[in-house]
Amino acid sequence: MQSRVFKPSVWLNFNHDGYPLVPFEQYLEVRNQHPTPNQDESAEMGVSNTAAQMQSLLTFGLIEGVVEKHVPECALTRKTSNGGTVITKDGLGHIIKDWARRICKNKDNYTPWLERAHTTLKRANSLLAGLVSLQFRCFEPLGDDAPSTVCLIAMIGEALANAKRAFKQSPPREGFAWGMVLTPHYHSLLEEDMLAQGWCPSVISYLTSTVSVSSLEYAVSCGPMNDGKDHQHCSPQSCATYVVDTTTYAAQHTSTCRSLLGRLRDTCYNISVDLREVEGLLLAGEIPVIKLDKDEDGHGYKLSVHKGRDVEYVAISHVWADGLGSTTEDGLPVCQIRRLTTLVGRQTAFWIDSLCIPRAESVRKKAIGMMAQTYSQAKAVLVLDRTLQLCQSTAPLGVRILRVLTSGWMQRLWTLQEAVLSKALYLNFADAQTPLNGLIPSTSVMLLSSHLTDLAGGLFRLTKKSAHGVYSVGDIARSLRWRTTNRPSDETLAIASLLGVQPSILVNIKSELRMIRLIQELGSIPSNVLFLKGSKLQVPGFRWLPSSFMAAQGASSGGSQLSTGSPDGRVTPRGLEATYYALKFPKTRIEEGKPWVLKDTKCDRLYEVVDPIHSVGSYECGMLLLPGWLFAANPSACVAVSILGHSSENDDGSFVVYTEYQRRLLIRKKPFLGEITAASGPSAISVAVSGSICVCVG
Incomplete structure (x- = not known):
């Protein structure tokens, strides 16, 4: 089409x-x-x-x-x-x-x-x-x-x-x-x-807000993978086919399982590992890994548990919706474990959450706190995704990259950490396993294919930490935007290790306060976080902080993204301290839903300010903060703040003005004042001071 x-x-x-x-x-x-x-x-x-x-x-x-x-x-x-x-x-x-x-x-x-x-x-x-x-x-x-x-x-x-x-x-x-x-x-x-x-609405939103026009043309020319999924209940924020009801969920058998083929004499059954062994290792700070062996009589199978530091192992990265989800207590069907053993190598141990993380909350928290260690110490991470396993490893490079970017694996929260921390990441296609870095085009290929350069950027971000030792909170925010999870409270736990923060610090904190603690541990964040769209925390001192980086949990699904550069905003107990371009004016009550005008006579400028989401209720403010000097007439994000009436002096003699976050707005430069008729002037609010200023936004 x-x-x-x-x-x-x-x-x-x-x-x-x-x-x-x-x-x-x-x-x-x-x-x-x-x-x-x-x-x-x-x-x-x-x-x-x-x-x-x-x-x-x-x-x-x-x-x-x-x-x-x-x-x-x-x-x-x-x-x-x-x-x-x-x-x-x-x-x-x-x-x-x-x-x-x-x-x-x-x-x-x-x-x-x-x-x-x-x-x-x-x-x-x-x-x-x-x-x-x-x-x-x-x-x-x-x-x-x-x-x-x-x-x-x-x-x-x-x-x-x-x-x-x-x-x-x-x-x-x-x-x-x-x-x-x-x-x-x-x-x-x-x-x-x-x-x-036949594209999923969430994938459409991801592609149209993330990739280039050339990449969109390429995606349309390829079409979606024919994986038999029905996306009529999906939304622009998330794919319904990856939402799992853990109360009714059961692991699936492989498509070639003999019991599914009617061979009743070969009935497949679930097997698991010794729960006490797994719990004992986790509580001792050890990583439990698994091997499949024949049982004593040679007719059945059993699983043995080993310490991860004693043997080489492969960590499995997957999404539960593909049928491999479970817990240590319930285990997995024999057909699935035999398949996993074949994929990693019969003599190689493996780790998978479905066998190595118990259901009990206290032990689960311990295992989650060790997830970064689990994936970073594995000799390799193997990605199993149903959609990718329908794609041939010999398909054109662009097709393979597109299938990875739009796969269910790429859309889930925990798989980000699993990919970024891996020493070597392999993707299991229909006929072969391919290293992720094998999908990064060469310079000569990128020269002639702008869509490949653009699409591969999403994969390159997964290799930044292992290849270059760099992975910022901006990288994480961009990678999380189109990911989802069945447990929203896991978000900070899944990204803490990527930022050098121990998840154990966050595990026992109320989920709604984890984002604050994580950012406090970092101590700094790019100052443009102030202008991101999406829901904010309602905690004094942190009303500027997004409650989530995932669009499905209220974060921005479009507009500007968090900078991947130096974190130039300092996180303090009173708020975010950074330098912005400011327009200061007398304290004014702004009525709900009405655009308003600022007049900066000093710079011969007129600005129109609107609330893009038509927030409920009026508010008071005395200053607008902008990312910088506004050049073009196109709308730019800004933030309205109220001035708290006091300031402090830094060691270098500069001053910090303390403010309180009110709401995110859009500002647009109108024609020069000299071109504005006198009739438009009286309703404009006069700017008293404009220029760069250091503020603390709470």
Whole structure:
């Protein structure tokens, strides 16, 4: 099925060929064209001409501006069976490969060339952002072809930006957001098309809010895995097929179990390990691992328990919904244990929660406190996921990456820790086991495939700690956003070890206070945590702190994400201390649901402030905090705070202003004050002070 936003785009026959090669900003000028209709044109002709100009400028003009070589129309356009002409990105790979070859041959001008490419991409991206703010009105003459035209432009921008980034000596620069082209209308079209394909709503939300436009096109072209699951009861936040009712849950047999095939003489049965042995090892701080042996008469099977430090073992990472869940007391069917033994190697011990974690709460807490140790000390971690086991290891690299990213295993809470802490992570596909790092594309592959670079980023984050010794709270927040769990109280327990905090510190604390204690143990956190969407804790001093990093538990499912950079916010008993750009004004009561206006005469600026979620009740505030100086007219997150009336002086002579968190808002810069009529002024609240300030938000 072809999505309406990714179908071939009609080429509007702008006169591209036959002109000299010029920089991006001169592309229309050299063709004696202008982005507005001439006075002697009809309005309809002018609008159509503008659409053709913008289409050509942001495709051929952008490509030529970056690669600095003429690209003929025939390189990207082709005739259709009905006699029309469409433009695609099919020939873009050859253009980028040629560009890379020419850059590598021209070593002396290597850096300046990449600098010019960056400038061109930045100009094109800014122009596209302007068209987004105008709802792409210039492309309205294209009708149903408008979405695919806009998305093609974004994918070309992504491909060129990705190719520039692949050069090792490329100067580090800020990235470009091309996904902004998916306006609410285009997003709805894509969502409808993906639902019709059979994608789970939660996977659609994950993909559309996380990956690039190129990756979305690739996902749609592949379609979802045909795993027989019914997603009609799923939501954008979670997949209902992975919700387990532990009161009725029972481990499943393998699909090839003889008892399921009607061979009653080979009835399968559950076996388990000695509960006292497992509990004894756990209480002594030892990791219990399992081996399958023949029993004394040679006709049946038994499980033996060993200390993890005495033998090499493989830790199994799985999701209960796939049928391998249980406890030490209940055990697992023999068919499953025989399968596990075959997968890890008949002489190799293994650890799996279903056999090595008892049901009793006190011992379970002990085992959970040792989970990081369990997975980090295993010689390998083997991932078992039903969806992955339907995918061949010989499938195209992009398909395998996509199946991992959209698998049930990737959506669950505990599997994050299990992957990140592993020495070596293996994925069990239909026909072979593949190391996770074997799915990370090479530089030469990434150069020509922006969707692979983008998709592989989700897998690369799982290897950051083992490969580079780095894994921040920002990495965790990004990884948790689309994960779910049947036990929400386990969230902090599952991530504590990744941050160097002992889970045992949190186990016996009330679940609603665990997030506070975890952040206190860290001592610092990126200051942009203040602007994240989602539910917050209602504890004095910590009203700024998300109650969860998982969207299914009230965290943000979109918008800005927690920074993976240095944690520049200090956690204190009174709140979060950090430096923000502030707009201070007289204490004002803001009425529920009404937008309001701030007037900063000093900077000749006017701001409009709105509550995006229409919170109930009025509130008082005297200051807005922003991530930084507001440049564009696009809305930016800000936080309203009330000033508590006192401040303190730091050792360096700076002052800290103490405030109380009120709510997250959106602020937008309106036209300059000089352009505003006098009638709009009286209702505006005057800003007394603006600039960077150190505050403590409680």
